[in-house]
Amino acid sequence: MEPQPVAAPEAPPNEAWQRVQLARHPKRPHTLDYIQRLFTEFHEIHGDRSYGDDPAIVSGMGFFEDRPVMIVGEQKGRDTKQKLYRNFGMPKPEGYRKAIRVMQVAAKFGRPIVTFLDTPGAYPGIDAEERGQAEAIARNLREMARINTPIVCICIGEGGSGGALALGVGNHVYLLENAIYSVISPESCAAIIYRESARAAEAAAALRLTAEDLLRLGLIDGIIPEPPGGAQEDADAAAACVRESLRWSLDQLGLLSAEEIVAHRYEKFRQMGNFFL
């Protein structure tokens, strides 16, 4: 093998890897835990009206402090049965198609949209490929750009690559303090660069996937604090933090016209990645 990477194995406890562990913590609040705490009269809207209803994405109407908002989020399971039912939070094309369908109906009636990102990634399987996983994600990216009502995105755990981004084209995009957002899982990255998935911790550091990294790189708009020890210690307190940011964002974005909302979102993403020599 070629020269070893600089990140020494005896480096001090790896902050990025600790965040990855917290982001995936089995007790971490999931989308439905936040929905329950933040919205009233939530009613789920099912199905893509084309193929099926993907349990890995939950969507529906609800009220946030009396304001009608459309909610879309990726849902992981808690116990084994739930995990299987939710496909470990890995959506299939019909999930993404449901998501954009409900966002479009929300926009039609001037309703803002709140999305929760929490997935290891879009499902990599035969059926997902057959039904156009790539096309579904691509369409969401383009069509979210067109939505003329405010979109607030909150990554509550794992922001797994295109599978998360497909719900992530927002006017304001937040990460919870211990959430991550990455182009590739640290394990897959390690398998490629070190030929060893066991070195995922080093890869996690190299990928700059923490909330602070992403904010510094201009890829997200804010970080939502978590209760001491992490969101898994106190779901109510975590939801209260989310509530503050969500209220602020909906207030601010509510001041913009429909045209301004589209332009605001477009200009933000247009500036991402200006790292040229």
Add this chain to the structure above:
Amino acid sequence: MPWFKREKTIGTLEAGAKSVRTEGLWLKCEGCRQIIWKKDLEANHQVCPKCENHSRIDAAARLALLFDGEYEVLDAGLTSSDPLDFVDSKPYRERLASMRSATGLTDALISACGTLEGRPVQICSMEPKFIGGSMGCVVGEKITRAIERSIAQRAPLIIVSASGGARMQEGAISLMQMAKISGALMRLDQAAITYISVLTDQTTGGVTASFAMLGDLNIAEPGALIGFAGPRVIEQTIRQKLPDGFQRSEFLLKHGMLDDVVPRKELKPYIATALRFFCGPV
């Protein structure tokens, strides 16, 4: 979305490439295993005259195939500043430098304008040999600028994809290029400027899951590997062998994901006809 080194190199038949197995003027086709004249292959745009196997071609050869003659290369100097200070088996900066000397390009895409059967067009052509054709901030910016020029000049856009997806070495910056380009394509769509996406071997990951699937027409070369997840990732996930032909152009056509499969020699006339259909006579 990872880019993977291919386990076997199909294609790259330029002199000196690894797949040159016989000496000098003869080559063994990876499709039919027959021995073919290198000159015959070149005359046929690297398509096997016996079995129609489409070998990969580089970004410049693709532009030569599509443009009428001379074309102007745009945004050629853009280079990534290595914003993550990324180090894998070697520092990303060194990897970029060695790719630059190997390909003569500063990143994995050539953006150019010229005419196609007399019609002014913008063409973005990906270079599969530059870190697997992967997309980082330079590819993202070059495509976005090409889209903006298409809108400003009302010139049709053609993007030829050949990419393993978003570039790992630029982390989430690469990922966000998917949203940036797709947003620009929303504006192109609103302006009703024709966009033809040409998918070639291989087009996977974040490239398929953004601009490659957003054409007014999405067409592919025969036998190209096209998908969201790479076949090895899928095999590891489902722990079973994938069916023959899975994620090839013909498979996507059958499942309704492509508008057509177009052989390389018919590519330019096909695009010219499509542009005449959508945009009217030149």
